[in-house]
Amino acid sequence: MQPEQALKAITPKATDFSQWYxxxxxxxxxxxxxxxxxxxxxxxxxxxxxxxIQAELDARxxxxxxxxxxFPLLIPQSLLEREAAHVQGFSPEVAWVTRGGxxxxxxxxxxxxxxxxxxxxxxxRWVQSYRDxxxxxxxxxxxxxxEKATRPFLRTTEFxxxxxxxxxxxxxxxxxxxxxxxxxxxxxxxxxLAVPVVAGVKSAGERFAGAVDTYTIExxxxxxxxxxxxxxxxxxxNFSRAFDIRFLDEDGQEKFGWTTSWGTSTRLxxxxxxxxGDDRGLRLPPRVAPVQVVVVxxxxxxxxxxxxxxxxxxxxxxxxxxxxxxxxxPEYTPGYKYNDWEMRGVPLxxxxxxxxxxxxxxxxxxxxxxxxETVPRAGVREAVAARLEAVQQELLEQARRFRDSHTYPxxxxxxxxxxxxxxxxxxxxxxxxxxxxxxxxxxxxxxRCLPFGEEPQGSGCIVCGRPARARAWWARxx
Amino acid sequence: MQPEQALKAITPKATDFSQWYxxxxxxxxxxxxxxxxxxxxxxxxxxxxxxxIQAELDARxxxxxxxxxxFPLLIPQSLLEREAAHVQGFSPEVAWVTRGGxxxxxxxxxxxxxxxxxxxxxxxRWVQSYRDxxxxxxxxxxxxxxEKATRPFLRTTEFxxxxxxxxxxxxxxxxxxxxxxxxxxxxxxxxxLAVPVVAGVKSAGERFAGAVDTYTIExxxxxxxxxxxxxxxxxxxNFSRAFDIRFLDEDGQEKFGWTTSWGTSTRLxxxxxxxxGDDRGLRLPPRVAPVQVVVVxxxxxxxxxxxxxxxxxxxxxxxxxxxxxxxxxPEYTPGYKYNDWEMRGVPLxxxxxxxxxxxxxxxxxxxxxxxxETVPRAGVREAVAARLEAVQQELLEQARRFRDSHTYPxxxxxxxxxxxxxxxxxxxxxxxxxxxxxxxxxxxxxxRCLPFGEEPQGSGCIVCGRPARARAWWARxx
Numbered sequence: 030m031q032p033e034q035a036l037k038a039i040t041p042k043a044t045d046f047s048q049w050y051x052x053x054x055x056x057x058x059x060x061x062x063x064x065x066x067x068x069x070x071x072x073x074x075x076x077x078x079x080x081x082i083q084a085e086l087d088a089r090x091x092x093x094x095x096x097x098x099x100f101p102l103l104i105p106q107s108l109l110e111r112e113a114a115h116v117q118g119f120s121p122e123v124a125w126v127t128r129g130g131x132x133x134x135x136x137x138x139x140x141x142x143x144x145x146x147x148x149x150x151x152x153x154r155w156v157q158s159y160r161d162x163x164x165x166x167x168x169x170x171x172x173x174x175x176e177k178a179t180r181p182f183l184r185t186t187e188f189x190x191x192x193x194x195x196x197x198x199x200x201x202x203x204x205x206x207x208x209x210x211x212x213x214x215x216x217x218x219x220x221x222l223a224v225p226v227v228a229g230v231k232s233a234g235e236r237f238a239g240a241v242d243t244y245t246i247e248x249x250x251x252x253x254x255x256x257x258x259x260x261x262x263x264x265x266x267n268f269s270r271a272f273d274i275r276f277l278d279e280d281g282q283e284k285f286g287w288t289t290s291w292g293t294s295t296r297l298x299x300x301x302x303x304x305x306g307d308d309r310g311l312r313l314p315p316r317v318a319p320v321q322v323v324v325v326x327x328x329x330x331x332x333x334x335x336x337x338x339x340x341x342x343x344x345x346x347x348x349x350x351x352x353x354x355x356x357x358x359p360e361y362t363p364g365y366k367y368n369d370w371e372m373r374g375v376p377l378x379x380x381x382x383x384x385x386x387x388x389x390x391x392x393x394x395x396x397x398x399x400x401x402e403t404v405p406r407a408g409v410r411e412a413v414a415a416r417l418e419a420v421q422q423e424l425l426e427q428a429r430r431f432r433d434s435h436t437y438p439x440x441x442x443x444x445x446x447x448x449x450x451x452x453x454x455x456x457x458x459x460x461x462x463x464x465x466x467x468x469x470x471x472x473x474x475x476x477r478c479l480p481f482g483e484e485p486q487g488s489g490c491i492v493c494g495r496p497a498r499a500r501a502w503w504a505r506x507x
Numbered sequence: 508m509q510p511e512q513a514l515k516a517i518t519p520k521a522t523d524f525s526q527w528y529x530x531x532x533x534x535x536x537x538x539x540x541x542x543x544x545x546x547x548x549x550x551x552x553x554x555x556x557x558x559x560i561q562a563e564l565d566a567r568x569x570x571x572x573x574x575x576x577x578f579p580l581l582i583p584q585s586l587l588e589r590e591a592a593h594v595q596g597f598s599p600e601v602a603w604v605t606r607g608g609x610x611x612x613x614x615x616x617x618x619x620x621x622x623x624x625x626x627x628x629x630x631x632r633w634v635q636s637y638r639d640x641x642x643x644x645x646x647x648x649x650x651x652x653x654e655k656a657t658r659p660f661l662r663t664t665e666f667x668x669x670x671x672x673x674x675x676x677x678x679x680x681x682x683x684x685x686x687x688x689x690x691x692x693x694x695x696x697x698x699x700l701a702v703p704v705v706a707g708v709k710s711a712g713e714r715f716a717g718a719v720d721t722y723t724i725e726x727x728x729x730x731x732x733x734x735x736x737x738x739x740x741x742x743x744x745n746f747s748r749a750f751d752i753r754f755l756d757e758d759g760q761e762k763f764g765w766t767t768s769w770g771t772s773t774r775l776x777x778x779x780x781x782x783x784g785d786d787r788g789l790r791l792p793p794r795v796a797p798v799q800v801v802v803v804x805x806x807x808x809x810x811x812x813x814x815x816x817x818x819x820x821x822x823x824x825x826x827x828x829x830x831x832x833x834x835x836x837p838e839y840t841p842g843y844k845y846n847d848w849e850m851r852g853v854p855l856x857x858x859x860x861x862x863x864x865x866x867x868x869x870x871x872x873x874x875x876x877x878x879x880e881t882v883p884r885a886g887v888r889e890a891v892a893a894r895l896e897a898v899q900q901e902l903l904e905q906a907r908r909f910r911d912s913h914t915y916p917x918x919x920x921x922x923x924x925x926x927x928x929x930x931x932x933x934x935x936x937x938x939x940x941x942x943x944x945x946x947x948x949x950x951x952x953x954x955r956c957l958p959f960g961e962e963p964q965g966s967g968c969i970v971c972g973r974p975a976r977a978r979a980w981w982a983r984x985x
Contacts, residue, residue, distance in 0.1 A: 061629060061632065061633075063578070063579045063625070063629070064583060064586060064625065064628050065579060065581055065582075065583055065616065068579040068581065069579070070576065070577065070578050070579065070629055071576055071577040072576055073574035073575065073576045073644060076574075076575050076576045076577055077574070077575070079577075080575065096551035096554075096555070097551065097554050097555070097558065098548065098549055098550055098551045098554045099548065099549040099554055099557075099667060100541070100548050101541045101543060101546040101547070101548065101665055102618075102649055102651065102665050103543055103546065103602075103651075103665070104543075105542060105543055108542060121608050121609065122608055123607075123608065124581075124604045124606070124607045124608075124616075125604060125605065125606040125607075126602045126603060126604050126605075126618065127603065127604075127605045127606060128602070128603040128605060128615070129601075129602045129603075129653040129664075130599050130600055130601065130602075130653040131599065137606070138543065138602075140580075140604065140618070147541070147542065150542050151539060151541070151548055154539065155539075160838075166551060170649075171580055171648075171649065173580065173581075175607040175608040186607075187579055187580050187581070189577060360638075
């Protein structure tokens with residue numbers, strides 16, 4: 030395929046955002062559709078992004094005292110039904126195993142949609158004394174939720190995630206844990222993915238099934254819709270009572286534990302694409318880019334071998350400071366390669382041709398802002414490291430500016446229309462689910478969260494006008 | 508629990524090896540039984556061992572040019588049935604999803620028992636030209652096989668593994684890949700797990716369903732039974748024809764690709780336990796030990812705080828050279844702690860008491876050989892690093908000596924009896940499945956492999972006496 034064709038094949042964002050998204054994820058070879066409806070394959074380029082996200086989260090979980098473990102994929106129906114609110118929330122989405130080998134099973138087994146129940150059953154055995162607490166475990170796993178409408182990375186029948194499950198001695202400790210893990214999600218979204226988020230608590234209608242409080246981070250995509258990027262739940266004693274997680278406290282009393290759970294998933298890759306991508310394709314923040322630097326030799330003509338040798342030496346040198354790849358494919362022109370790697374979102378391109386070899390220079394091209402500059406070959410390592418850091422910061426700044434300029438303080442629901450119902454709407458809320466439900470039905474807009482530290486501004490509920498109990502951020506969401 | 512009780516609770520190996528194994532995996536908290544029969548939970552201590560195995564294998568896969576990806580858990584029945592020998596081998600073991608949400612599925616979906624079929628379907632799309640080859644992908648995943656008799660880590664209904672799947676231009680390249688990956692398994696078993704293995708090819712009756720050749724590494728457990736610890740398959744064109752994986756070669760001809768697959772699993776943890784464990788519990792090789800060094804302060808009495816402070820400083824210093832843990836639990840005696848960490852297989856214990864503080868020494872106790880020595884506090888980092896290396900080598904040597912002294916060259920099947928049918932029996936084989944089958948029926952002994960480079964010794968087939976075509980290693984296996 031020629032470069033112009035490749036570019037033409039990506040639908041412009043402004044024309045059809047959904048089609049742009051699908052074009053980008055497929056052409057950049059992040060994923061492909063599987064033979065079963067609703068399932069996808071995560072291809073190596075996409076999976077590498079997930080591994081980089083995993084490495085960062087895993088290090089942070091470990092540093093905060095958590096250990097990894099692995100629990101069974103299949104959950105007996107009776108166990109799934111033990112916590113009433115939980116089963117009501119999840120049962121419409123469950124895939125059931127009913128046959129094993131040649132036999133019908135006496136009890137159907139759920140393919141885990143989430144693991145509070147099976148983990149709760151195990152924790153009831155492991156927790157005996159206050160000395161066993163806190164119990165801090167995380168699991169990296171696949172889960173299945175039978176979804177009607179799916180979209181690559183954002184909503185698929187199977188997805189990869191991590192789920193943390195903890196037990197604590199007191200409600201305060203469990204609340205602190207739930208908040209601490211949300212902080213880790215927020216920091217990771219911002220520092221690794223360059224995706225700014227707003228953190229807060231969910232309204233009752235948007236809570237996780239079985240939770241007392243659900244905390245969330247919400248990001249704004251470049252089409253003005255919100256994406257829930259990670260949630261952390263304070264589960265109170267709902268699951269410890271349902272699963273009998275009790276411990277003998279220091280005071281000699283037997284008590285129920287206080288539990289939390291928290292998770293984030295391959296959905297983060299969707300956020301990355303929709304926050305940073307443009308009409309040329311992906312734009313990846315360096316810290317999460319599988320290839321941070323691509324070296325493209327301009328090696329046609331008689332001096333080709335010499336240039337290629339210089340490009341190889343350059344690549345070897347840059348390996349000390351970055352994830353670098355040399356594109357020495359002889360069958361493509363430099364122009365084709367530029368477009369190809371831009372489409373794949375590689376943050377920095379290094380070009381080297383005969384004139385650079387003579388002058389002792391190389392050309393650095395930034396994917397984020399499209400600038401090119403000539404730098405001395407001698408200082409190239411430092412220049413590359415500095416530019417990568419600059420790209421990381423610039424992408425976060427661009428996203429922050431977009432988010433801030435698309436966050437609208439409003440006093441009445443009708444104010445949303447002027448902005449085409451796109452963006453975050455910050456408005457007072459009376460606290461009644463009826464008002465939230467009415468906005469959802471009228472405009473498909475939901476309360477994304479009640480941001481921490483924000484107070485009602487005094488204009489009254491944007492829906493009913495009555496005195497407000499909270500400040501809420503509302504948006505259409507993925 | 509008091510130390511003596513803890514020790515008594517492990518059944519001696521000589522009394523009942525199976526019960527010893529179960530006692531060790533549960534008491535060392537490597538695993539626990541799940542609420543569904545045949546499933547297990549991998550607890551943090553066991554999962555950390557798996558992570559260390561993963562890290563080593565993953566680095567070796569990457570260094571040899573492989574990338575990770577992720578394919579769907581559920582496989583349509585029609586896809587699973589596309590390769591005839593494959594479906595025949597696996598269908599008795601498949602768990603089926605027949606319901607999703609509230610609807611019965613039109614076509615049942617298999618929970619993957621292995622992924623050749625779904626990956627083959629995707630490769631047919633991705634492979635077009637010889638330039639797309641070789642295609643070298645690995646997946647870390649869970650799989651489900653409906654087993655009747657299960658045993659922790661060795662055979663469970665669900666297990667964790669990696670499965671590599673590659674496509675090549677020629678049969679020779681694919682064969683070389685299959686052998687290269689087996690080498691990686693062999694090297695990892697020996698250098699990381701200190702488990703010596705014999706590498707060879709499977710006889711036709713023991714091949715992977717759908718393979719042309721199956722290569723294997725086989726280890727000898729300390730009860731004299733063999734364990735298959737990793738397999739690598741040359742699949743010829745069986746799967747590329749079934750799934751239509753074709754490419755346009757440089758000569759302009761359209762050809763079917765040549766494929767391989769290779770896998771190893773959490774079963775390796777079972778090998779580790781059964782090769783190195785003793786009546787006191789686990790003995791972990793340092794390279795795969797979650798805790799390599801435990802520091803135990805002898806801190807009772809008036810000088811307790813001072814000793815504890817010295818133990819803390821020592822721990823911090825040792826963190827630079829090892830995965831170290833300080834056991835400062837006030838509720839247990841040093842003696843209890845010694846037994847507890849020995850049971851968990853920690854390779855090296857460092858004891859520090861008031862006399863050590865005064866003398867500027869510490870005591871090092873090795874788990875592998877049970878020796879204790881006093882070393883100067885000043886050189887403790889170097890001493891610890893050297894002892895860990897010594898433990899790693901000693902465990903490999905012990906396992907090698909055991910394996911070699913339990914490998915019996917024989918000329919007749921009847922010779923096996925003198926050894927209680929335990930150990931590896933190296934004997935000539937005529938190559939007829941009927942002879943292999945007869946030995947299996949009579950003694951539960953199978954051909955584990957035809958080791959690379961071994962030739963018939965001239966005594967004739969150990970079963971029928973006819974001229975031999977191969978040298979085979981036979982054993983009872985897990």
